[in-house]
Amino acid sequence: MEYVSTRGASDPVGFFDAFSAGLAPDGGLYVPKNLPLLPSSLLVEEEPLPYAALAWDFLSLFDTDHDPEVLSDLIDRSYGNFSDTMSAPLQQLDDDLYVLELFHGPTLAFKDFGLQLIGNLFEDQIARTGTPLNVLGATSGDTGSAAIHGLANKKGVNVFILYPEGRISELQERQMTCTEADNIFPIPIQGTFDDGQAIVKELMNDLSFKKEMRLSAVNSINIVRILAQCVYYLHAYTQLPQSARDSVNFIVPTGNFGNVFAGWLVHQMGLPVDTFDVSTNQNDILFQLFKTGKYSPGKVTPSHAPSMDIQVASNFERFLYYHNEKNGAQTKAMMEEFKRSGGLEIPNFNASNFTATRTTDEDIVENIRLVKEAYDYVVCPHTACGFQQIPENETNVILATAHPAKFPDIIEDAIGERPTSPVLEKLKTKEKVTYPVEATPEAVRAFLVENGV
Numbered sequence: 251m252e253y254v255s256t257r258g259a260s261d262p263v264g265f266f267d268a269f270s271a272g273l274a275p276d277g278g279l280y281v282p283k284n285l286p287l288l289p290s291s292l293l294v295e296e297e298p299l300p301y302a303a304l305a306w307d308f309l310s311l312f313d314t315d316h317d318p319e320v321l322s323d324l325i326d327r328s329y330g331n332f333s334d335t336m337s338a339p340l341q342q343l344d345d346d347l348y349v350l351e352l353f354h355g356p357t358l359a360f361k362d363f364g365l366q367l368i369g370n371l372f373e374d375q376i377a378r379t380g381t382p383l384n385v386l387g388a389t390s391g392d393t394g395s396a397a398i399h400g401l402a403n404k405k406g407v408n409v410f411i412l413y414p415e416g417r418i419s420e421l422q423e424r425q426m427t428c429t430e431a432d433n434i435f436p437i438p439i440q441g442t443f444d445d446g447q448a449i450v451k452e453l454m455n456d457l458s459f460k461k462e463m464r465l466s467a468v469n470s471i472n473i474v475r476i477l478a479q480c481v482y483y484l485h486a487y488t489q490l491p492q493s494a495r496d497s498v499n500f501i502v503p504t505g506n507f508g509n510v511f512a513g514w515l516v517h518q519m520g521l522p523v524d525t526f527d528v529s530t531n532q533n534d535i536l537f538q539l540f541k542t543g544k545y546s547p548g549k550v551t552p553s554h555a556p557s558m559d560i561q562v563a564s565n566f567e568r569f570l571y572y573h574n575e576k577n578g579a580q581t582k583a584m585m586e587e588f589k590r591s592g593g594l595e596i597p598n599f600n601a602s603n604f605t606a607t608r609t610t611d612e613d614i615v616e617n618i619r620l621v622k623e624a625y626d627y628v629v630c631p632h633t634a635c636g637f638q639q640i641p642e643n644e645t646n647v648i649l650a651t652a653h654p655a656k657f658p659d660i661i662e663d664a665i666g667e668r669p670t671s672p673v674l675e676k677l678k679t680k681e682k683v684t685y686p687v688e689a690t691p692e693a694v695r696a697f698l699v700e701n702g703v
C-alpha cells in the first residue's frame with residue numbers, strides 16, 4: 251500500500267516512511283493512495299473476532315512493508331495487555347442504544363488504541379534501522395500519558411514530556427510520573443501548556459540539534475493512529491445483533507476529528523453506516539462547520555471535557571482532501587488560504603453522512619446525571635456529549651472515549667459518587683518520579699543532551 255499527501259506535492263511513500271515521517275514533506279498529511287474494500291466475510295461475522303485477529307485482518311491491508319508474522323506480533327503486543335479481554339466491548343443500554351467502551355487500555359482512554367501500536371512500531375523501527383531516538387513533546391494531560399505508556403520500557407528510545415506543573419490533574423500527573431520506566435522523563439515546568447509547547451517548537455525547529463539528538467515527535471496526525479482506530483468501528487459492528495445492523499449511527503465525541511474520521515474511512519471501505527454524529531463541547535468549530543460549511547476557529551474556552559478543547563482540528567484536512575475528490579492541489583490552496591486568513595469557507599460544502607451536535611458545560615453535567623438515572627451507567631464528561639441528541643428508531647452506538655474515574659470531581663458534582671478504577675488506585679501506591687527543569691529552551695536542551703540516548 252502506498253500513501254500520498256493531502257497536498258499532492260510529495261512523492262508517494264510506503265508504510266514505513268508514512269509512519270516515521272508523520273507529516274509529508276509538502277506539509278500535508280498522509281492518506282492511503284487507494285482505500286481497499288473490506289472483505290465481505292468481516293461484515294457478516296455472527297460473533298466478533300478476537301480484537302487482535304480483527305486488527306490483523308484490517309491493518310495487513312495497509313501495512314504491506316512488514317513481514318506478516320512481524321506485524322501480527324506487533325499487534326498482539328499492542329492489544330494483549332488490555333484489561334478487558336474484548337478490548338472494546340459494546341454495552342447495551344437500551345433497545346437500540348449501545349456504548350462502545352474504548353477505555354480499557356493502560357491510560358483508560360481511546361488514545362491507547364493508536365499509541366500502543368505506535369509505541370511498538372517505534373521499537374520495531376529502531377531495531378530495524380539501528381537508529382535510537384529521543385521523543386520530545388509537551389502535553390496538557392491525556393496525549394502525553396498515552397504516549398508515555400506506549401513507549402515505556404521500549405528499547406532505544408527515551409521520552410521527554412513537558413507538562414505545566416500544578417495545571418494538570420493529580421491522576422494525569424500520576425499516569426505520567428508513576429511508570430517505573432527508566433526511559434521516561436516527565437518534566438514539570440513552571441508555566442502553562444503553551445510555554446511548554448513553545449520550548450518544544452523552538453528545539454524542534456533547530457534542525458542541527460534535531461538531527462544531532464535524533465529528535466522525534468509522537469505525532470498527533472500520524473496516519474497509523476487513524477488506521478489503528480478504524481478497527482474498533484468494525485469490532486463494534488460485529489458485536490451488534492444482525493437485526494440491529496441495518497441502520498447504524500455512530501456518535502463520536504470529537505476534538506481533533508481523528509476518531510470520527512477513522513470511522514468515516516471504514517465506511518468508505520464498505521462498513522454500512524447511516525450517519526456519524528460529530529459531538530463537540532462548547533468549542534464548537536466543527537459543529538459550525540457541518541451546519542454552515544464555514545470553518546472559523548476562535549479562542550479555546552476551557553470546558554468540562556478538556557480533551558475536546560480544540561479549535562483547529564488537524565485531521566480535518568484529511569476529510570477536506572476527500573471532499574475535494576482527492577485533488578491535492580485544491581486542498582493545498584485551501585489550507586494555504588486557511589493559514590493566511592485564519593478561516594475557510596468551503597464552496598458547495600457537502601456534509602456527506604456527518605451530522606453535528608454541541609454540548610455546553612451545564613448539559614455535560616446534566617447528561618451525566620440523566621444517563622446514570624436512566625441506565626444506571628456512569629459516563630465521562632467527553633462521552634456525556636454523545637448523549638446530547640440521540641436519533642430515534644435507529645441503532646445508535648455512542649463511543650465512550652475515557653473512563654469516568656479519570657474525571658472524579660465532575661462526576662461527583664453530577665451524581666454524588668466518585669468513580670474509581672483499580673488501575674488508578676494502584677497508581678496512588680507508586681512513587682512519582684519527575685525531572686524538574688527550568689522553563690527555558692536552553693535548560694531543556696541541556697537536559698536532553700545529558701539524558702538522551
Ligand SMILES: *Cc1c(COP(=O)(O)O)cnc(C)c1O
Pocket residue numbers: 359360361392503504505506507508509510557558632651652
Ligand atoms: C482526544 C480525546 C477526544 C477527542 O478525540 P479526537 O480524535 O481529537 O476527535 C475525546 N475524548 C477523549 C477522552 C480524548 O482523550
